[in-house]
Amino acid sequence: MKKTSIICLSLLILTLGCSKSGDIPDTNIEQPKDEEVEIIAEPIIATYLTIKTGCLLNYGNQGNWIIVYDESGNLIDYKAFQENEIITFESDETETHEKYSVTFLTINEFLGSVWNRLNTSTEVLMGSTLDYSCIEENNASIPIIGNFNVTIKNVPDDLTVTSINASNGENVGFSFSESSSNGLMTYEADLNILEAKTDYVITIQDGNENAKYYELENYEIGEKISINYEDFNSYTDYIDINYPEHTSLRLLLHGINTNEAYSLSQAFSNGNSQGSLRLGNLNRFDTYKVLYEIQPNSKYAYRFKSTGEFPTEIITPIQPSITIADPSIQEFKFETSLSDFQSKTTLWKSNPNSDHTTTWNIDSSANYNPTISELPEEIIKKNPQLSLNNLEYSQTMFQLNFNEMITIFHN
Numbered sequence: 001m002k003k004t005s006i007i008c009l010s011l012l013i014l015t016l017g018c019s020k021s022g023d024i025p026d027t028n029i030e031q032p033k034d035e036e037v038e039i040i041a042e043p044i045i046a047t048y049l050t051i052k053t054g055c056l057l058n059y060g061n062q063g064n065w066i067i068v069y070d071e072s073g074n075l076i077d078y079k080a081f082q083e084n085e086i087i088t089f090e091s092d093e094t095e096t097h098e099k100y101s102v103t104f105l106t107i108n109e110f111l112g113s114v115w116n117r118l119n120t121s122t123e124v125l126m127g128s129t130l131d132y133s134c135i136e137e138n139n140a141s142i143p144i145i146g147n148f149n150v151t152i153k154n155v156p157d158d159l160t161v162t163s164i165n166a167s168n169g170e171n172v173g174f175s176f177s178e179s180s181s182n183g184l185m186t187y188e189a190d191l192n193i194l195e196a197k198t199d200y201v202i203t204i205q206d207g208n209e210n211a212k213y214y215e216l217e218n219y220e221i222g223e224k225i226s227i228n229y230e231d232f233n234s235y236t237d238y239i240d241i242n243y244p245e246h247t248s249l250r251l252l253l254h255g256i257n258t259n260e261a262y263s264l265s266q267a268f269s270n271g272n273s274q275g276s277l278r279l280g281n282l283n284r285f286d287t288y289k290v291l292y293e294i295q296p297n298s299k300y301a302y303r304f305k306s307t308g309e310f311p312t313e314i315i316t317p318i319q320p321s322i323t324i325a326d327p328s329i330q331e332f333k334f335e336t337s338l339s340d341f342q343s344k345t346t347l348w349k350s351n352p353n354s355d356h357t358t359t360w361n362i363d364s365s366a367n368y369n370p371t372i373s374e375l376p377e378e379i380i381k382k383n384p385q386l387s388l389n390n391l392e393y394s395q396t397m398f399q400l401n402f403n404e405m406i407t408i409f410h411n
Contacts, residue, residue, distance in 0.1 A: 044093040048126045049100060053085045054133035058117055060106035065379060067103040071123075073371035076100065078379070084134075100124045101370055107383060116386055118360040122370040142170075143195040146221030151177065155185040155204070155229045163205050164189075166216075167263035168197040184229075193221060197260075201282070204232060205251070205267045211235065211278035213264070235280030241314045242276045243294055250293045251277055255285030281310045290314075301407040317400075322408045327393035329360065329372050334396070338406070341366050341398040348391040356385035 051066060059082075067078040068089055076097075077089050103120040124130070152164060152174060164174035164187050174187040191200060200216040212232035219225060243249060246269065253265035262285070267277055279290070288310045295301040300319040304311075325333040329348050343365050350358040364370050375386055395409045 045090050046093040046096050046127075047088050047090050048096045049089040049102065049124065050129040051081070051087045051089075051102075052129065052131045052133050053081050053083060053087065054131070055083055057083075057104060057132050058106050059083055060108045060117070062107040062109045062114070063105070063382075064107075065103075065105040067105065067375060067379075069101040069103070069373060070097045071099050071101065071371070073101075073373035075373065075376060078376050096126050098126055100126070101372075102130065103375075105375070105379070105386075112355065114356045114383075114385065116356065116358040116383065118358070120360070120362040120370070120372070122362065122364045123368060142197065144192045145195050146193045147190050148193065148219050148221060148223040148225065149188070149190050150174075150202070150216070151224070151226045152187045152202070152204075153184070153226060153228055155187060157183045157185050163266040163268065164202070165205075165263055165266050166191055166200045166202045168194060168200045170194065171263040173266075191219075193219070201255075201262050201264060202227070202232075203264055203266075203280075204229075205265050205277065211238070211265065211280050213280060213282065235278065235282075237281040237283055237310075239279050239311060239313055240276050241279060241292060241316075242274070243316055244274050244296050245272070246294050246296045247271055247298065248293075248295045250291065251279070252289075252291040253279055254289040255282060256287040256289065257285055279311075279314070299409050301409070303405045303407075304403055305405075306403045317404075317406065320398075320406065320408070322396070324393065324410065327410070329362070329388050329391050329393075331371075332362075332369065332393070336398075336408075338398055338400075341400050341406075343399045345397040345399075347394045347396070349394045350385070350390050351392070354385070354390075358386060358391060360391060 049068060057064075064081050065078055066081050066087060068076045070076055076091075079087055079089070081087055099122075101120055101122045102124050103118055106117045108115045108117075121130070150166065155164075157179060166172045166174070166189060168191075170192055172189050172191055174189040177186040177188040179185050198217060200219075202214040202216060204210075204212050212229075212234055214227060214232045216225070216227075241251070249267065249269040249272065251265060251267035252263070255262045255264050264282065265277075265279060281288075287308060289307045290304065290311055292304040292314050293301070294316055296316070296319065302316050304314050321337040323335045325335065332346060343363065345361055345363050348360045348362075350356065362370060362372065372388070374380065374388055380386055393410050395407055397405055397407045399405050
């Protein structure tokens, strides 16, 4: 009995010992820790340029390319394009730039000769869309239901007649018919009768402030109408354009109402002394389109072009001076006496005697001188004539304002 009690006591002590040791944590055993997982952010792709090629661009039969550079002239990307495409340029948002230069290249081949045309737009803002989409126009012709003949008689031959024009949507020029012994001229033309038109505006632009007009409303198919110059009207509302000596001159005036347009004045000259052209306002049109171009000499040209209200004046500016410090396309630099202009377009050309003709226009704002770099190697390998080393400076066009442009020719 004593032996049994000793065994039971031993088992009890052993059991209590094991129970106490299990209640004490083992501080030497490392506890598992939560692992930190590194999260890698997905790159944000940004569209930095969208181009709608439409149908307003010039297209080449041997290739069309859009090449994008940053402002320092570093190549960013380039893509081929076709008509009526929407092309996007994308990159990681962290790699975009504030502004870009965009070059359009078209390559045409005809009868063994290649013409490469390049046009560069600079300072294109990040996220811009360049839209060259087509503008739908109503070009439906008005049916012709017959014609009639008009003769204008007794036009003094001391008038420097530059044009006699009739317009009712169609434009018809009068031809010299005969000259009489008393110094009077006769002009004649066959005019169409249009289904939806009932009048003609006939204008005489003589180059000596004697511009006149005649509104013809009553005529029949096959009729022969004779109009005396003395029956033409002088304008009561007009401007006079004083022009200098020149090698070429062109003046066009159109009056426009809803769904109709009339040619009101035309003047052309290839070499003449100074003079004055009268531009008359009939006060019957909502909108006027005016184009006046003159080249006083081989180094200088001026253009006035407007659509809207009848102009209050057109003045040919005095030829400005320009000094070319660096004629290269890469580092073009110049000085000019022009103190106020909005933008400029500079043109470089290849040697005109080559079978491969290249022209490169670069548009930029007044005070910005872009950095131009070589084209992508892939394009140069296929078209080695496109190297910048083959280009020579030709001219710079200065946009004075929305309506006026001056061109200074280098050669």
